[in-house]
Amino acid sequence: MTVKRCPLPFFTAPVKAGFPSPADDYMEEKLDLNEHLIQHPAATFFVRVEGDSMKGAGIHKGDILIVDRALEASNGKIVIAIINGEFTVKRIRKEGIQGQETVYLEAENPRYPPIQIDPNWDFQVWGVVTYVIHKCMR
Numbered sequence: 001m002t003v004k005r006c007p008l009p010f011f012t013a014p015v016k017a018g019f020p021s022p023a024d025d026y027m028e029e030k031l032d033l034n035e036h037l038i039q040h041p042a043a044t045f046f047v048r049v050e051g052d053s054m055k056g057a058g059i060h061k062g063d064i065l066i067v068d069r070a071l072e073a074s075n076g077k078i079v080i081a082i083i084n085g086e087f088t089v090k091r092i093r094k095e096g097i098q099g100q101e102t103v104y105l106e107a108e109n110p111r112y113p114p115i116q117i118d119p120n121w122d123f124q125v126w127g128v129v130t131y132v133i134h135k136c137m138r
Contacts, residue, residue, distance in 0.1 A: 037131050043070035045127070047080060047087070054078070054089055056108030063134040065089065067127035078129040081105060083115070084122050089129065090115070 038044045049063045057078060059065070065080070073079045079092045083105075090105035093114070103117040117123050 037066055038068075039130070040068055040070035043127070044068050044130075047089075049089060053107035053109050053112045054091075057091070058134075059089065059108070059129075059132050060134055063132050065129045066131040066133070068130050069127040071128040071130070073125040073128055079105075080126045080129065082122070082124050082126055083117070087126070088115075092125065 034041070045067050047065050047067060049059055049061055049065060052061060054060075059078070067080050071077075073092050075092065075094050077092055078089065080087060080089055081092070082088075088105065090107055093104040093106055094101045095104070096102050103123075105115040105117065107114070
C-alpha cells in the first residue's frame, strides 16, 4: 500500500489563547501528518467510531481512529477487535500466563461491563489504536 503524501502548511509559532499575533514569520515549510501519525503504512487503517463506550478514553461517536495492525495488542492497549463478526473498540486486559490467559475487553464508560472472551467465540484483534482524530466543537 502506498501512502499518498499530502504536506500542508505548518506554523511553528505556539498558539496563545489570548491576543492574536501575526504568524507569517513563523511559517515552516510543510507538515505531512502521514509522517507523524503512521508508523507502518502497509498495516495501518482508519475507522470511524460509533457509540459511547470509550468516552472515558477521549474516544467519541464520529471520531476517526488510526489503527496499526503491526503493533502488539499488549495489556492495557486500546484495540479494534472482532467478536463473532462484530467490530468493537475496547481496552484489552489479559490475565494469567501466556497461552492460558483470560482476555477481557473493557469499555471506558461505567455503563458497559467488561467482556470476557469465551475461547469458543470467533475472536481476533485487528489492530492497536494509535491516534484519535476528533472535532473539538461538536
